[in-house]
Amino acid sequence: MAYAIRAEGLVKKYGDFTALDGVDLEVPAGKVVGVLGPNGAGKTTTVRILATLMRPDGGHATIGGHDVVKDPVKVRQLIGLTGQYASVDESLSGVENLVLIGRLLGLSRRGAKVRAAQLLEDFSLTEAARKPIATFSGGMRRRLDLAASLVGRPQVLFLDEPTTGLDPHARQEVWDVVRRLVADGSTVLLTTQYLEEADQLADSITVFDKGRKVAEGRPGELKRRVGGQILQVRPTVAADVPQVAGMLAELTGHVPAQESGVLTVPADDPLVVAAVARRLDGAGITADELGLRLPSLDEVFLALTGHAPATEGQAVGV
């Protein structure tokens, strides 16, 4: 299988702090890999090494078969990068930014203009093309940033927390753009703190924690790996919650978690649903919700790393 991105044993230290502690990563061509982890997990450090912005202290990595340390110019010809911070010139307009990048990549003046117009059209920015970027919304800015990464038609695209700090609507806009890129067959490495984002966009997910890879697999596989399914019960009357919790503990052998009137507990045996239904019936308790589901990625994350993932709206990672 051809790997667009391949990293082996990447190590990066900042003084005493080990940001990356031997990370391996393999991304087949044309796939989207989501790198998921909380702040400080090493996501951005990995992207910076792969995008030739930083040298690893140990290990090595190749993009399209070219070593990121030995052959950085070749690697830069293959990649596009959208970082966490605005990487466009805010004093220029959208079209001026894209034309500048086209010129830098060797396009003729005319060619650069044509390419810029095409990208602005693709990203629904044509109307705003000549306006100052200072007037752009957060979502428009990210879209322009993405467009800027695509001027050179990169084979491998790095998206470092592309929706951090965006409101849900703007996030949806960026997701739509990423989905279209994926449909066109680019290889994408996406870092995110948002489990839902990785779940939505990625073919496979790599979970980072404290500079190490703690798990990888398809979203569904990861959910299953954490162990079977989750039984979820919402008693109709909140006062019944303690009694139902007792029943669940007795039937499953696990102490149920409780959040806003909903009880969840790992269910190793699917037949337990029937047993719970009978017990509830016998006790005259009704439930608005009773069923099995796969664990959410939040629960997966908690199980894999021993701590909850960063919540939305938190600051950017390292």
Next chain:
Amino acid sequence: MSIQFPAGHAGPAGRVGLAQTARHSLALAGRGVTRFMKSPMQLVDVVLTPIISLLMFIYLFGDAMSGGDTDGYLQLVAPGVMVMAVFQASIGVGASLAADASTGIFDRFRSMPIARSSPLIGAVLADIVRYVVCLGALVLLALVMGYRVQSGPLASLAALALLIGFALSFSWISVYLGMLIKNPASVQGLMTILILPLTFASNVFIPREGMAGWLRAWSDVNPVSLVAETVRGLLGGGPVAGSLFGTLAWMAGVIVVFFPLALHAYRKNAV
């Protein structure tokens, strides 16, 4: 909607050559020039500061400094103020690059297959616009006030070219500081501290003959004095050979030291 990825960038493999570096630098200089065109207010300081200096030194201190010969003093001071003005204008580039460093734009440039030095060289070259505007305003004012150019157009152009060359080479100090401390205000402040003793302990405002011995010794090797002396010679039709050699040596020296330092600091920013 069609976003296609048929192939990688067209472009050379391996290292980026000299011709490419020049092309990238010019494209990025174009970026800087566009910025000036969009907000011409950025050019106000490089016009007003030297104009106020010239007016002040001639009409406020002129009498006292020259013992009544204000016109003679103007002939001495005008070329000196030109040197001071382009020197001050050369600070700006480090501050604006430091501001760039706080955004993601350098990451974009660093992740592109372009010459590493081109964002810096481009910014330095774009400032030629500032120097031309600054010198244009100053020369015009000096002529109105009664400054007399006694040489031909070629020598005058050579004087202007030398002033711009001086600013271009010395701006690498500001670029280095900008890449090193990455705080626009600090760069501006540090450079001002550096420039003040260079300009005031020079022959810009005081004729060499009026200086104390230690000051004269310093002034004789001070790059600002050397450039001022050369510009006076070129515009006034006097001898330039000695001071021109010193000026060029300083310009070359500053580039040899500060260009690699600036580039190193820029690279290190990434790590």
